Amino acid sequence: MPCPFLKEGRARYCHAAPVRKLILDGPGVAGGGRCASPDYLKCDLVGKDETRQNRCPHLEEIRVQYCGVSSVTKLVPFSDSQISSCMSNSYRYCDSYLTLARPHASSATASLQYAPNHLWLDVEESGLCHVGLDGFLADVAGSIDGVTFVTLRGTHCPALALTIHGVEWPITFPNPMMIQKVNTRVRSDPTRLAADPYGAGWLFEGWELPGRTRTGLVAGEQAAAWQAEERERLASEIHELQPVACDGGAPVRGVAQLLPRQNLVCVLQHFFSKRDWTVEE
Ligand code: SF4
Structure with a gap:
């Protein structure tokens, strides 16, 4: 689906x-001016021996998007914009x-696929893909103080380090993709990461490597079951580590901000390090 603002x-x-300079036709814009009238013969770019016509034969009209x-x-010419x-x-x-x-944060779409360390992958039909942190990680962190991108371009497993409540935590998407850019805005404004993890907080953009980038990820009902199980597992772990960080049995949003460093490292290790699935695939 195209952008509603396109x-x-x-x-x-x-x-x-x-130099090709495109000029948009539209209300209030004279349609072609001299080029679209017999006056085009006065233009320096027109050969003096050219046959007189009603409009310049060098004037081209194309469909564009903007x-x-x-x-x-x-x-952008229509033919280049696909x-x-x-x-x-x-x-x-x-x-x-x-x-x-x-001010609305984006929500997770049904097409997202998830890695076991709480990173999501969104792949378009064209193979263009984006990677980000999921809502579970955003809820645990509450706020993220900094991000360092370890992989910036090229074919790699996207890797970065997050700073959460004074702890710098490395996190790597388990599969490779051809990274073409990173979201540099989250470097200057890391609050986007926890505030809008499925939108303004995206991390990597690139191209899918067929047969590799999606390997082992889960989606749909399987992902929903896994996310529910992760929330239960977190509740039981926080209940043991820091009972006051629970509200009605569930950990409060931003529970990471309430944990002593040693306990925070345990939680990060148990939920956001490279690991296998905790539910049956
Ligand atoms: S640049 Fe493209 S995607 Fe962004 S708002 Fe404009 S039309 Fe939409």
Whole structure:
């Protein structure tokens, strides 16, 4: 599904000019000006021996797409835009979109796949994928003070370190992908990680490696059962470690902020290190 802010229109350009500059046609814009009238013969780019026509033969018109909410209108020819993230569900990770969608945090979609250390993977039909932290990790942390990206580009298992209540914790997505960029905004504003883990807090963007990137992940009902079991397991662990950090039997949001360092490291080790599944696959 394309972004609701994606617009379509017609633009024109001169293919005799050394640089292709697209000009959007629309209300209040003269449709072609001199180029669309016999006056085009006065243009320096037109050969003096060219036959007179009603409009310049070098004037081209094409369909374009552009973002209706960006402060800078960048026109993208329709033929080039098919792989743009504006054309797929990946618009959910675009900052312009998120700025307008706030204050609502994004929710987990049914298409997400999960790794056992509470990272999610979202793969588009085109193979474009995103990785982030799941809501369980966000709830445990309450707030995250910093993030360091260990892998920035190339074919790797996406890896980073989170700083939670003074503890720096490494966390690695178990499968490789071709990373093309990381969300640098979470470096300057790590509060996005726990506040909107499925939207503004995304971490890595890249391309799926067929047969590798999704290996061993769970989705749908299986993921829901696992998440419920993880919440029960956390409740029982916190109940033993720090009973005051529970409210009605369930750990409070941000329980990590209430744990002494040694107990926090235990929780991080038991839930967010590289490990196997705790439910039957
Ligand atoms: S740039 Fe962002 S807000 Fe604009 S159309 Fe694309 S995805 Fe939507």
